[in-house]
Amino acid sequence: MKKLAFILLVTFAFQSSFASAQVTATKAKKFRTVKHKAYKAGEKLRYRLHYGVIDAGEAILEVKKTDKTVQGRQLLHMVGKGRTLGSFNWFFKVRDRYETYMDQEGVFPWMFVRRVDEGGFKINQDYVFKQDEEKVDNGEGKKIDAPFGIQDMLSSFYYARTLDFANAKVGQKFDVEMFIDEEIYPFKIKFLGKERIKTRKGKFDTYKIRPIVQKGRIWEKEEDMTVWITADKNQIPVQIKSKILVGSIKATLVGWEGLANPISKI
DSSP states (O other): OTTTHHHHHHHHEEEEEEEEEEEEEEETTEEEEOOOOSSHHHHHHHEEEEEEEEEEEEEEEEEEEEEEEETEEEHHHHEEEEEEEETHHHOOOEEEEEEEETTTTTTOOOEEEEEEEETTEEEEEEEEEEGGGEEEEEESSOEEOOTTTOOOHHHHHHHHSSSSSGGGGOEEEEEEEETTEEEEEEEEEEEEEEEEEEEEEEEEEEEEEEEEEEEETTTTSOEEEEEESSSSSSSOOEEEEEEEEEEEEEEEEEEEESSOOOOOBB
């Protein structure tokens, strides 16, 4: 049950290391530009987390405007909050908050804040991503080598939504890199095709993807998670299902506002 309120959303989100037609490098500043219309300031997504048949928690993801800039570059402020609900607070209370200040053009992080309280286990992280130096400052005097464009746990969610799944081939795999707990976390994503699914909010046309997760700690097998994202320009996760070592978990999109594009709801 550890990290219930956020593990589903951030595990599948990824930063692709392959060359994409969407991404171009700006030679003068050495920063890339990612052209997309996947989201905008004002977007708010709400998810309900289920453990088996029980509503166990919720997660909220918001895109906010900010006046902060880094090296003259405009940023967006992403905030993710997760918490357990009802009787689950007696067994394993979760109160998580994640923030990232993300480069608006390049879709990579400059600053990351993590405040985790899960059953009394607490994590406080403040990372500064020095993208031009290919370093991450952990805020405690240590700088860790990291490739240019490396993502944090929250910015990965938004970068993933800019990828061109519309032209992906069934079975195609994407290499992934993400910075977690002062380590580079690599895994792969497999594209499984298109599928129409039904949730409590209605029917959606979706792209079906499968993250190749790290087995052992939470998952028994590498392919124990499946994600369905809207087959539209928003590319929002509608549903996430995962088998874990002690049961199954599901996350479902239950509310949204401020979207950049119409959603593929039937």
